[in-house]
Amino acid sequence: MSGGIGAIERRQMIAAVGAIGLCLSARRAFAQTDPLPSWNEGAVKEAIVDFVTNVATSGGPDFVSPDQRVATFDNDGTLWSEQPVYFQVAFALDRVRAMAPHRPDWKNKEPFRSVLAGDKAALAKLGQKGLLQIVEETHSGMTVEQFRETVLEWLATARHPRFNRPYTELVYQPMLEFLAYLRTNGFKTFIVSGGGIEFMRPWVGKVYGIPPDQVVGSSGATEFRMMAGGKADLVKLAKVEFIDDGPGKPVAINRFIGQRPILSFGNSDGDQQMLEWTAAGAGARLNGLVHHTDAKREWAYDRQASFGRLDKAWDEAMRRGWLVVDMKRDWKVIYPFEER
Amino acid sequence: MSGGIGAIERRQMIAAVGAIGLCLSARRAFAQTDPLPSWNEGAVKEAIVDFVTNVATSGGPDFVSPDQRVATFDNDGTLWSEQPVYFQVAFALDRVRAMAPHRPDWKNKEPFRSVLAGDKAALAKLGQKGLLQIVEETHSGMTVEQFRETVLEWLATARHPRFNRPYTELVYQPMLEFLAYLRTNGFKTFIVSGGGIEFMRPWVGKVYGIPPDQVVGSSGATEFRMMAGGKADLVKLAKVEFIDDGPGKPVAINRFIGQRPILSFGNSDGDQQMLEWTAAGAGARLNGLVHHTDAKREWAYDRQASFGRLDKAWDEAMRRGWLVVDMKRDWKVIYPFEER
Numbered sequence: 001m002s003g004g005i006g007a008i009e010r011r012q013m014i015a016a017v018g019a020i021g022l023c024l025s026a027r028r029a030f031a032q033t034d035p036l037p038s039w040n041e042g043a044v045k046e047a048i049v050d051f052v053t054n055v056a057t058s059g060g061p062d063f064v065s066p067d068q069r070v071a072t073f074d075n076d077g078t079l080w081s082e083q084p085v086y087f088q089v090a091f092a093l094d095r096v097r098a099m100a101p102h103r104p105d106w107k108n109k110e111p112f113r114s115v116l117a118g119d120k121a122a123l124a125k126l127g128q129k130g131l132l133q134i135v136e137e138t139h140s141g142m143t144v145e146q147f148r149e150t151v152l153e154w155l156a157t158a159r160h161p162r163f164n165r166p167y168t169e170l171v172y173q174p175m176l177e178f179l180a181y182l183r184t185n186g187f188k189t190f191i192v193s194g195g196g197i198e199f200m201r202p203w204v205g206k207v208y209g210i211p212p213d214q215v216v217g218s219s220g221a222t223e224f225r226m227m228a229g230g231k232a233d234l235v236k237l238a239k240v241e242f243i244d245d246g247p248g249k250p251v252a253i254n255r256f257i258g259q260r261p262i263l264s265f266g267n268s269d270g271d272q273q274m275l276e277w278t279a280a281g282a283g284a285r286l287n288g289l290v291h292h293t294d295a296k297r298e299w300a301y302d303r304q305a306s307f308g309r310l311d312k313a314w315d316e317a318m319r320r321g322w323l324v325v326d327m328k329r330d331w332k333v334i335y336p337f338e339e340r
Numbered sequence: 341m342s343g344g345i346g347a348i349e350r351r352q353m354i355a356a357v358g359a360i361g362l363c364l365s366a367r368r369a370f371a372q373t374d375p376l377p378s379w380n381e382g383a384v385k386e387a388i389v390d391f392v393t394n395v396a397t398s399g400g401p402d403f404v405s406p407d408q409r410v411a412t413f414d415n416d417g418t419l420w421s422e423q424p425v426y427f428q429v430a431f432a433l434d435r436v437r438a439m440a441p442h443r444p445d446w447k448n449k450e451p452f453r454s455v456l457a458g459d460k461a462a463l464a465k466l467g468q469k470g471l472l473q474i475v476e477e478t479h480s481g482m483t484v485e486q487f488r489e490t491v492l493e494w495l496a497t498a499r500h501p502r503f504n505r506p507y508t509e510l511v512y513q514p515m516l517e518f519l520a521y522l523r524t525n526g527f528k529t530f531i532v533s534g535g536g537i538e539f540m541r542p543w544v545g546k547v548y549g550i551p552p553d554q555v556v557g558s559s560g561a562t563e564f565r566m567m568a569g570g571k572a573d574l575v576k577l578a579k580v581e582f583i584d585d586g587p588g589k590p591v592a593i594n595r596f597i598g599q600r601p602i603l604s605f606g607n608s609d610g611d612q613q614m615l616e617w618t619a620a621g622a623g624a625r626l627n628g629l630v631h632h633t634d635a636k637r638e639w640a641y642d643r644q645a646s647f648g649r650l651d652k653a654w655d656e657a658m659r660r661g662w663l664v665v666d667m668k669r670d671w672k673v674i675y676p677f678e679e680r
Contacts, residue, residue, distance in 0.1 A: 067545065145600075233620065254574050
């Protein structure tokens with residue numbers, strides 16, 4: 001992994017697991033069914049189980065009352081894959097192609113011309129500005145409920161280019177178990193993603209068990225309108241109003257959730273401030289990064305990635321002793337379909 | 341009640357109850373403990389109980405799956421009182437007085453000068469602009485957790501001028517029962533208020549049983565900062581970023597909750613669009629307005645009120661057959677302390 005994170009830093013990370021203030025010697029009192037069967041035994045799994053056990057143990061030194069058990073998770077690269085491009089980008093590009101017959105102006109208008117011409121060199125250089133323009137034009141001009149239907153139709157038919165499966169099958173089995181384990185122990189689990197809030201809400205209930213009101217994300221503006229027949233509706237405008245990334249994540253957690261989490265997981269630099277804010281609260285905390293180390297079963301990338309770059313947040317994790325999940329080492333399976 | 345809503349319109353309203361599509365003849369199958377003991381028997385109570393029973397009856401024509409049972413409530417004037425001024429305004433004015441020793445500039449700066457001088461004529465003419473300025477300056481310059489403590493300290497010591505009781509005792513007992521009744525029947529109950537989201541969250545859990553992430557409201561901007569000692573925090577800025585009122589309410593419900601409610605209650609013109617959006621969804625719906633008709637036990641006001649004006653929304657309720665709760669007629673008690 002050229003320019004990647006080396007073996008020495010990995011050892012530092014493993015050592016750091018011991019420094020996160022968890023009582024690793026505290027064993028569960030009773031043998032139970034393993035709540036995390038897709039996680040290999042080791043320091044990472046142990047740290048997770050010990051943290052959850054400790055905050056849920058009434059009378060224990062790390063006990064946290066259930067109303068404070070707030071857990072926040074990034075989505076792209078933390079709960080599902082994000083390569084070769086964020087899945088919402090794949091959706092937006094498909095929407096450009098689907099909408100093109102109704103938008104003759106796009107033929108001579110960048111970045112739409114490049115998308116329609118399949119100009120890969122131009123597409124690779126779109127940058128955030130070009131992507132936002134595509135998202136704004138493809139995610140607007142309809143009611144919020146029409147957009148929801150569009151997302152569900154796309155998910156039902158689109159296939160991931162590498163795995164030839166619906167995108168919603170490319171979720172991480174170990175993280176599904178982690179989410180369920182937290183909820184069993186009284187946690188409220190939230191998504192806090194740079195992805196679009198209205199792109200995620202239609203499917204995260206079924207896939208992650210997370211209801212729409214527990215999804216925080218980037219959003220476009222909507223407008224209240226009284227439609228024909230006196231029926232009120234909300235229409236999506238071609239204007240991104242909030243980017244839920246970097247320092248925007250703790251700001252959005254405060255705005256939407258209204259509490260500082262006690263557990264946060266992410267996988268890239270965009271998650272750093274969320275983890276920093278989580279870490280700075282009083283009492284037991286668990287912060288973690290998913291490190292993509294498995295090119296064979298998933299992907300391997302970090303400091304040099306175009307999507308999901310893990311660079312500054314890695315250094316911060318080392319400094320602060322955050323947990324690092326090494327996909328290759330820590331996960332028995334990546335995707336649910338591997339278990340079949 | 342000069343300029344108020346007369347007896348003819350009240351009769352129209354009572355007649356309209358029959359037109360809201362509820363099966364009023366459907367009786368509960370079994371005699372049970374009354375879930376709404378502070379509500380007088382009559383068409384309003386019957387409409388509420390029938391609606392909740394119908395949407396929760398599996399296999400019935402109006403059944404709604406639990407994940408769709410979203411109920412939204414305005415706060416000021418719907419769940420607690422809002423006279424002689426919104427309680428958050430009382431808080432903000434008290435904060436001006438408390439902060440004045442550290443803000444010598446306020447002595448000669450409006451609207452702060454009028455507040456500090458107790459100039460009632462000037463205060464009555466503050467308007468939204470003056471109020472927002474006071475809110476911005478008194479609700480900023482501290483971390484979100486410091487602001488939370490300030491709100492809790494004020495609630496512990498401030499007393500309502502008419503009742504000489506903590507403001508949080510001026511909540512409506514019948515609405516507390518209504519909220520609990522909905523939750524018992526699988527509803528998620530949300531507050532959607534023009535009031536400040538960070539002013540409500542510190543106390544609504546204890547008082548209404550509503551967790552912080554189920555509160556939607558107006559908000560000020562916050563900024564992520566790395567403080568001394570490497571601790572991340574969020575600081576409140578002197579800038580209102582969103583006013584959750586009128587057409588802003590359905591926009592905010594979509595942004596925060598991500599679902600169209602099936603039940604909404606409000607009491608003023610600022611709630612009209614929330615109720616219109618709720619009403620326009622498919623399937624069983626219940627929309628209601630609390631009408632302040634009891635000058636003896638609470639207050640009586642509608643079309644002419646400075647705080648909580650009910651004018652256009654009343655006309656809309658008549659047109660659309662929304663439920664109108666007449667405080668004097670429908671509520672046995674107003675406040676919890678009356679029961680002692």
